[in-house]
Amino acid sequence: MMFAAQEIPDDTRRAVNAATARSRLPQSVMLSGGSQALREQCAKELCMAALCAAPAPGTQIPCGQCHCCRKVLAGTHPDVMRILPTGGRKTVSIRDVREQLQETLYKSPTEADNKVYLFDGADALSPQIQNALLKSVEEPPEDVMFLFLCEQRESMLTTVISRLTEYPLGDTLSAGQREEDEAVTATAKEIAAALASGDEYTLMLKTAPMAKNRAMMAQTAAQLIRIVRDALAEHSGARLLSGCDREALLLASRYDAPALMEIKAAMDRIVSNAAANANENLLLTLFSCSLAPVMKQRK
Ligand SMILES: [Zn+2]
Incomplete structure (x- = not known):
């Protein structure tokens, strides 16, 4: 299934999966x-659907295994063209769009049958650039997909939005929430890396600051569950979804599936105990003490 991440609205998930199943992306x-x-994760999934060399017959459901899918996942597929600022500037200029997009638009893809032009931070594109893109976006060449990633849809011209199919991915985070979100992800990554390296001291060091913060412990545990799921997925050859590929692969290289399941069970306990308002000291003890013994199973 595409767009499997829990936080994605059901309507979006249904729309994307229906479109790929009917080969109508x-x-x-x-x-x-x-x-x-x-x-970024959803963009990769759409790029795979657009470029996959071995989709399920009659569909655009990507296989996740072919050379195209693998390159998309690794961020190295030459037919995924990210429009980037040049000359040390922070934002894309009209010249960047001309050179990176308009001059190549009608050229054949390099490896796949299609190609994707990707605008990350599309809400930072000037109205002038958005206007310059109107015509291409309205009638793209048959083998082209345009992908606009934006945090605040309000920053995009309605004339552009009306020519795009929008897949909303859920609430945009406030600045404060985003910082918190990043802190949680960073901590979860560090704990995963500590588990992979077998470094109990670092593990303790990274869990300690969460002592007085029940919410952060629960969120970090939830993020660790996603990373562990990816490590398990790596063992079974499935797709990685957590956005923490490096840490997931590290864990997969050091722990077999039963040990990973133990880590996941420990984190599940944190999440449910935090929801039941368990004492914070108890939670912290649970966090580090249930992970330490699993480390003994490290390869
Ligand atoms: Zn594929």
Whole structure:
């Protein structure tokens, strides 16, 4: 299933899956809202659907295994063209759009049958650039997909939005929430890396600051569950979804499936105990003490 991440609205998930099943993926797409990591993940899934060399017959459901899918996941597929600012500037200029997009628009893809032009941070595109893109977005060449990732859809011209199929990914995070979200992800990554390295001291060091913060402990545990799921997925050859590929692969290289299941069970306990308002000291003890013994199973 595409767009499996829990936080994605059901309507969006249904729309994307129906479109890929019927091989009717729209050519001009906007992914709006959600976190940056979620937008990037969904963009990869759409790029795979557009470029996959071995989709399920009659569909655009990507296989996740072919050379195209693998390159998309690794961020190295030459037919995914990210429009980037040049010359040390922070935002894309009209010249960047001309050189990176308009001059290549009608050239054949390099490896796949299709190609994707990807605008990350599309809400930062000037009205002038958005206007310059109107015509291409309205009638893209047959083998082209446009993908606009934006946090605040309000920053995009309605004339552009009306020509795009929008897949909302959920509420946009406030600045404060985003910082918190990043802190949680960073901590979860560090704990996963500590588990992979077998470094109990670092594990203790990374869990300690959460002592007085029940919500952060629960969120970090939830993020660790996603990373562990990815490590398990790596063992079974399935797709990674957490956005923390590096840490998931590290865990997969050091722990077999039963040990990973133990880590996941420990984190499940944290999440449910935090929801039941368990004492914070108890939670912290649970956090580090249930992970330490699993470390003994490290390969
Ligand atoms: Zn594929």
